Amino acid sequence: MASIIFGELLPKRLALAHSEAIASRLARPIQAVARGLGPIVQLLSGTTNTLAALFGVKESTETIPVSDEELRYLLEQGKRAGVFSSTEQGMVERVLRLDELRVEELMTPSVKIVWINADEEAEVTWRALVAGGHSHFPVYQGSRENVVGVVSVKALWANTAAGLPAKPADLATPALIIPETIPALRALEQLQKAKQRVALVSDEFGSITGILSLLDLLEAIVGDLPSHEDRQRARVVKREDGSWLVDATLPVEDFAKEIGKGADHYQLDGDYQTLGGFIVHHLARVPHEGDAFLYRGHRYEVVDMDRHRLDKILVTPQKG
Incomplete structure (x- = not known):
């Protein structure tokens, strides 16, 4: 004893x-x-x-590997001892989960991708870019099965500002294409190796099913994103005078519900999915601050542009 x-x-x-x-x-x-x-x-x-x-x-000369479960146990013990905070523990655990998540769980699905046609006129291209509100866009020629590459808005804007040609097909970089079934951690490794910010995602038949960005992977590590309802509330602010200040990236179906209208209120024709896309479609050009028009009992006014990107829209109901 x-x-x-x-x-x-x-x-x-x-x-x-x-x-x-x-x-x-x-x-x-x-x-x-x-x-x-x-x-x-x-x-x-x-x-x-x-x-x-x-x-x-x-x-035996082999080193016994440490399992994910053992790492999680050590993290829990470290948090209890005050070595790690809850935030740090959560981030490390989500990094470990990257090997369990599949690309298809994190990607933006193909129905939400804004494609750029290499043969379109510059005005049409810029309308699509403004309506899309993303940083990178896939470029195709002829059909979407013939992907030219991926173009960044930054590159297009830099060339335009410098007075240089800004054709998407010329500025597009070769697209990194990854399978939708691989682990997210492997996708991150491939993006780093290729030095790309985005990758197109394909199914077993080679068809493009989505797009994955480094931001998607970062969000998977940093923590849970707000729910759809939380995002909608943050993107729609109803003011005291009865008008709405709306984020241009809000889906038109969501805003139609906000103002008590049906899904067909905006007569979707496949060219746009967001309120910003609706504005660009209605104006038939790149919008400017102060642009306004009436549509089905509401006045839509562009109140804020982030350089070339439509940012905020003021929607005011009209009496009578």
């Missing part, structure tokens, strides 16, 4: 309570003892290995 208490339990308890102080004081003495006893330890280890070999037991 005394051996267990004084030789096992008490030293461990003291070491845990004063780990840094004890380690700093005993480091040099233990190092000296280890060097002095090194030859004896090697002799005993060699003898043990030789005897074990006689019984067919070989010395």
Whole structure:
């Protein structure tokens, strides 16, 4: 009993309570003892290995890997000890989950992708870019099965500002295409290796089913995103005068519900899905701040542009 208490339990308890102080004081003495006893330890280890070999037991040189479950346990213990915060623990756990998530769970589906036709006129292209509200767009020629590449709005805008040609097909970079079934962690590795910010996602037949960006992967690590209802409330602000200040990226179906209208209120024809897209479609050009028009009992006014991108829209009900 005394051996267990004084030789096992008490030293461990003291070491845990004063780990840094004890380690700093005993480091040099233990190092000296280890060097002095090194030859004896090697002799005993060699003898043990030789005897074990006689019984067919070989010395293992493999390092035992640490499992995800063990890492999660260590994180939990670290949080309890105050080493990690809850936020840090959550982020590390979500990094571990990247190998369990599939690309198809994080990607933007094909129905929400805004495609750029390489053969379209510049005005039509800019209308699509403004309506889309994204940073990168896939470019096709002829049909969407013939992908030219991916173009960034930044590159188009830089060339336009410098007075240089800004044809999407010329500025598009080769598209990285990844399967929708691979783990998200592997997708991240492929994006890093290719030095790309986005990748097109394909199914087993080679058809494009979505697009995945580094932002999608970052959001999977940083934490849970707000729910659809939370995002809608944040993107629609009803003012005291009865008007609405609306984010241009809000889907038109959501805003139709907000104003008590049916899904067919905006006569969707497949060219747009967001309120910003509706504005661009109605104006038939790139909008400017102050642009306004009436539509089915409401006045729509562009109140904020983020450079070339439509940002905020003021919708005011009309009496009568």
